Amino acid sequence: MIANRVGSMHFSYNYQRTLNKAQQEQTKLLEQGDGSSLHRASDNPMNYSKYLRYNVSETENTQYRENVKTASSWMRSADSAMVHMTDIMQTLKEKSVAAANAHNVDDNYDDIHKEMEACMQELVATANSQHGDRYLFAGQKDLTKPFVLSEEKYDRGIAKNLDVEQSAFFKGTTADYNSQLFQFLELEKDGETFYLDNVNGNIYTKDFVDKGYKELMTLGCNSIESAQASTDSEIQELVSKGVVATTTNFKVSDYFNNQGLLKDAANNSVEGYNFATIKQNIVTYYGDENLISMVKLNGATDPNSDTVNSTGARMFGRDIFDNDDSGNEASGTALLNDLFCVCEKVKSRDTHWMSSDGVTVTGVAHSTLINEETRIGAHRQLYETADAMLEAQGENITEDITNVSGADIAQLSVKLMQMTTLYNLALSLGGRILPQSLADYL
DSSP states (O other): OHHHHHHHHHHHHHHHHHHHHHHHHHHHHHHGGGSBSOSSGGGOHHHHHHHHHHHHHHHHHHHHHHHHHHHHHHHHHHHHHHHHHHHHHHHHHHHHHHHTOTTOOHHHHHHHHHHHHHHHHHHHHHHTOEETTEETTSTTOTTSOOEEEOSSOEEEEOEEEOOHHHHHHHHOOOSOTTSSOOEEEEEEETTEEEEEOTTTOEEEEHHIIIIIHHHHHHTTOOSHHHHHHOOOHHHHHHHHHHEEEEOSSOOGGGTBOTTSBBSOTTOOEETTEEEOEEEEOOEEEOSOSOOOBOOOSSSSOOHHHHBOOOOHHHHHOOOTTTSTTTTSOOOSOHHHHHHHHHHHHHHTTOHHHIIIIIHHHHHHHHHHHHHHHHHHHHHHHHHHHHHHHHHHHHHHHHHHHHHHHBOOHHHHHHHHHHHHHHHHHHHHHHHHHSOOSGGGGO
């Protein structure tokens, strides 16, 4: 009797274990009804490991696509603002050429001045364009209004703007003269005008800078350095007439701040020559020169191609008061303040200055802004290309995830029907052969 009971209990235990296993298999198949064959690592350890890696890749891909979307939106706004600013710059160029015409009557000068001043105000306003609540051209200080135009006028140093030929002779550089301002500081003494080269310390007469240097060029001197080093008596005589003095260890930053304002009204001369000034409006930049990056691809970041905005110095260049030789930090408003100087020269009807310096300033300001607009446009194209590639990658990642975790619904349905039938048969059979109570053994 006892042996029979033990055998029956063992048979009952094995049957229940097999039945539970069948139920677990059925439950597992039912879980896969959501389309995924992986719900826990034990389902398929190798595929689950792949599934986790693919999920990480999908998350990265989603984040990069969000970055690209945000960056593209930002750059579309920046491009639109810069297109408008270049149009304004083009108008300023045309007006400066008109103002350089010595035949303009007084009424024309007044009209040109008013138009140029209105253009400058609109230019500053456009430079403060926003994308949402963030300023487009403030660097990383994008919650701070970057450009502020003064209501009052200040005495600012006057710069002599060298044209292409003058730049080549006095600066001796192969740089692009059309996208960079080469300047001297204007000086005054006894009612005459002189120019100071802040790099070599030479003080030149106005006549020498305007046309006297051309005589040296006809004698074979292609730079002021070669002329000063020559032993030819005729060349030395011309140099001595043009170079009236030399100051050593001169630094613009000792006298001017980066906006061109004298630091100390009492310290306004060098070697007995006074700095010339002009009363004008001043634009101050409150942003910084750090660009915002929005990474678009995994791997090493590339600040040169991952940046989406611009800054004051990039759009409005640098001049003699804030360039590398000046000793000052970039002001972010160099060409803006130079353009306001142009406005004042138009107002004072200085046609001679406008015909050389004024036209040079507006031309360089226009080309500098176009160069920056081109850079932003190139970056925007890179992001659009990256977006197409990320979209293709996203499709591949989705396909990989489906391959390792997806369930074959048709096959699943067949298996589930089989398991359900077997489970129901097992229940029916068990109900017939298993003893229901102890009385069945007696």
